[in-house]
Amino acid sequence: MNSSGGAFHLATGRGVKRSIVVTVESGSDLVENLEEVAKKENLRNAVVLSGVGSLNKASFRNIETTPRSGADAGSRLLTKGPKMTVKNLDGPMEIISLEGNITRDEEDRPVLHLHGMVSDEEARVFGGALNKGCEVSRQVEIFIAEIDGVDVRRVLNHKTGSKNLVPGYAPKRGRT
DSSP states (O other): OEEEETTEEEEEEOSSSEEEEEEEETTSBHHHHHHHHHHHTTOOSEEEEEEEEEEEEEEEEEEOEEEOOGGGTTSEEEOSSSOEEEEEEEEEEEEEEEEEEEEEETTSOEEEEEEEEEEOTTOOEEEEEEOSOOEEEEEEEEEEEEOSSOOEEEEEOTTTSSEEEEETOOOOOOOO
């Protein structure tokens, strides 16, 4: 099946369950368009296998760290809790890696967990979890495979404050 809408084009075929190829066009937000694809295609348990292309702007979030002291000086220690730092970059940048997953939360809404790396014109590399605000330069090509026979969800972990992946998730049933 071929279809298009907004700033993306996709084609589905046979894969693990099905394979999807998406292109996100110039000037569009990469993450927003992938969220739209996840909704339109009702993606549930999908793997973003690869993505290539270029960006004018990128937005990454990374876990905040604290410098160590003593024998481990120079290394960094993860802080407790879900503290994140955000890094916004202006391009142009080449995407050198893009992968992740598309699952559902407890309310059955799509959740994208994408990680990527980009390089600038001086070949410096930046990366982390992708946020909205990644503006496509020319085009980004993404290959996605949906997994059959598995149900995973993102469920809030009250201890860490993050939504964790839970394989084999069974939604809570209402009282009878």
